[in-house]
Amino acid sequence: MKKYGLYPGCLMPTEQYSYELSLRETLPLLDVELVDIPDFSCCGEPLKSVNKMMTIYLSARNLALAEKHHLDLLVPCPMCHLALSECKRILTRNEEIHEKITVTLESEHLKYTGKTNLFHTVDLLHDVVGVDEIKKHIKTPFKELKTAVHYGCHLLRPTDVGRPVNAENPQKIEAILKAIGLKPYDYAQKLDCCGAPLLVNHPETSLTKTGQKLQAVQTQGFELFVDVCPWCHKMFDSRQTKAGETVATKLQVPVVYLTQLLGVALGADIKKLGFNLNQSPIEKLLLE
Amino acid sequence: MSIRDLTSMAEAQGLQRKEINERLKKLQNDVSDYCFQCAKCTSGCEAHKLLELEPHKIVALLKKGLIDELVNADIIWTCMSCLKCFERCPQNVAPVEILYALKNLAVANGKQIPGQYTAILQSVLSLGLIQDIQTMTTKENITIKRDDLGLPPLSKPVDSATFQTAIMKLALEKI
Numbered sequence: 001m002k003k004y005g006l007y008p009g010c011l012m013p014t015e016q017y018s019y020e021l022s023l024r025e026t027l028p029l030l031d032v033e034l035v036d037i038p039d040f041s042c043c044g045e046p047l048k049s050v051n052k053m054m055t056i057y058l059s060a061r062n063l064a065l066a067e068k069h070h071l072d073l074l075v076p077c078p079m080c081h082l083a084l085s086e087c088k089r090i091l092t093r094n095e096e097i098h099e100k101i102t103v104t105l106e107s108e109h110l111k112y113t114g115k116t117n118l119f120h121t122v123d124l125l126h127d128v129v130g131v132d133e134i135k136k137h138i139k140t141p142f143k144e145l146k147t148a149v150h151y152g153c154h155l156l157r158p159t160d161v162g163r164p165v166n167a168e169n170p171q172k173i174e175a176i177l178k179a180i181g182l183k184p185y186d187y188a189q190k191l192d193c194c195g196a197p198l199l200v201n202h203p204e205t206s207l208t209k210t211g212q213k214l215q216a217v218q219t220q221g222f223e224l225f226v227d228v229c230p231w232c233h234k235m236f237d238s239r240q241t242k243a244g245e246t247v248a249t250k251l252q253v254p255v256v257y258l259t260q261l262l263g264v265a266l267g268a269d270i271k272k273l274g275f276n277l278n279q280s281p282i283e284k285l286l287l288e
Numbered sequence: 289m290s291i292r293d294l295t296s297m298a299e300a301q302g303l304q305r306k307e308i309n310e311r312l313k314k315l316q317n318d319v320s321d322y323c324f325q326c327a328k329c330t331s332g333c334e335a336h337k338l339l340e341l342e343p344h345k346i347v348a349l350l351k352k353g354l355i356d357e358l359v360n361a362d363i364i365w366t367c368m369s370c371l372k373c374f375e376r377c378p379q380n381v382a383p384v385e386i387l388y389a390l391k392n393l394a395v396a397n398g399k400q401i402p403g404q405y406t407a408i409l410q411s412v413l414s415l416g417l418i419q420d421i422q423t424m425t426t427k428e429n430i431t432i433k434r435d436d437l438g439l440p441p442l443s444k445p446v447d448s449a450t451f452q453t454a455i456m457k458l459a460l461e462k463i
């Protein structure tokens with residue numbers, strides 16, 4: 001069994017419970033064990049606009065904690081994944097920052113060497129477990145539903161920092177969805193933002209972004225919308241009705257986490273995948 | 289008043305510009321001087337589509353050294369950090385990073401910042417996370433929290449006093 005520390009971040013463990021539930025339920029079915037590590041903090045990404053040094057420190061202390069437990073990390077939130085990846089990169093290339101961070105880490109009895117490898121849900125499933133292995137475990141494949149995939153900005157970009165998927169033509173989630181019987185199609189708005197980062201200071205604009213993307217998806221006849229980010233999911237699922245108001249459309253797009261779908265296909269107990277927390281109309285999906 | 293109006297009135301701040309370029313070099317391979325104003329960044333900018341952010345103009349103003357004007361402009365707080373500008377710039381400039389640098393400068397100079405950022409900062413300092421455990425409502429209208437779902441305890445800083453001291457110390461540091 002492969003073992004990873006779970007770095008939950010802030011949003012998933014405090015409200016996006018269906019992502020966490022479905023991860024914990026599904027990964028063991030693929031021989032992946034998740035280990036809980038206490039003492040983690042925010043990754044720092046939400047504070048980049050305030051003080052980037054703080055961001056780097058927060059990321060570094062989480063990486064140092066993982067080192068203490070001798071574990072690589074599964075980082076299910078793309079924002080956290082980018083912050084931690086970028087931190088590793090900056091500390092490798094700049095001694096001055098590295099020194100400042102090291103000294104401060106000592107005050108928390110932590111040490112950073114940079115040996116922690118980072119995985120997001122998508123590359124863990126696609127690159128480490130592998131699509132062929134997933135296929136072997138499928139119990140109940142889906143009907144061929146027309147499916148739209150949303151990766152999330154921070155998972156896609158910037159290539160310069162190193163991202164788990166291709167920035168302009170990502171296909172890893174699609175490969176997994178095909179393996180479980182679904183029919184993913186590309187669409188023009190696939191790489192567009194969910195709007196979440198502006199929820200803080202421009203809520204109206206933020207929801208319009210969400211609304212515009214979902215409207216495009218609905219108009220193109222997609223039956224299902226899949227995401228892998230707690231922020232994006234909060235927008236597309238929890239705020240779907242409100243987002244619809246900004247574009248004067250009644251939106252009815254079933255939005256689910258990739259891990260929820262995978263759980264169903266691998267024969268996990270549906271009750272344990274957090275579907276009762278999805279606010280979008282997913283009933284049809286589960287009945288079929 | 290728009291950023292453009294301000295440019296005609298302003299004095300250039302060469303030193304601050306150098307400081308920002310130094311910072312960018314530390315973080316990425318980014319040097320704003322290489323920008324040749326193709327505006328590809330603005331053509332894909334997520335914030336440009338709904339608000340009026342034009343990343344290529346931000347870079348142009350930085351090159352002119354008009355830092356104070358940029359730092360004081362509300363527009364720098366409209367970036368959605370979609371990272372398209374950085375990804376697609378043919379010159380490897382990262383307008384998104386320039387915007388982070390400008391926002392950090394605004395904060396360091398004690399400028400008024402959007403209120404929610406202060407709230408997030410306070411939460412991270414006191415709790416270690418941007419928010420505490422939320423109560424969610426299920427489809428059956430039942431309210432639940434993470435322990436009702438059998439999820440393990442929330443991972444957050446154990447010794448919060450030491451954690452806070454460490455963060456506060458770094459908060460005063462510039463990159």
Ligand code: SF4
Pocket residue numbers: 322323324325326327328329330343344347376377378379380381382383
């Ligand atoms: S895409 Fe790059 S080179 Fe072109 S205007 Fe934007 S920053 Fe300048």
Ligand code: SF4
Pocket residue numbers: 329332333334335336341343366367368369370371372373374383384387
């Ligand atoms: S990161 Fe900001 S400036 Fe760059 S394209 Fe996205 S919204 Fe525009």
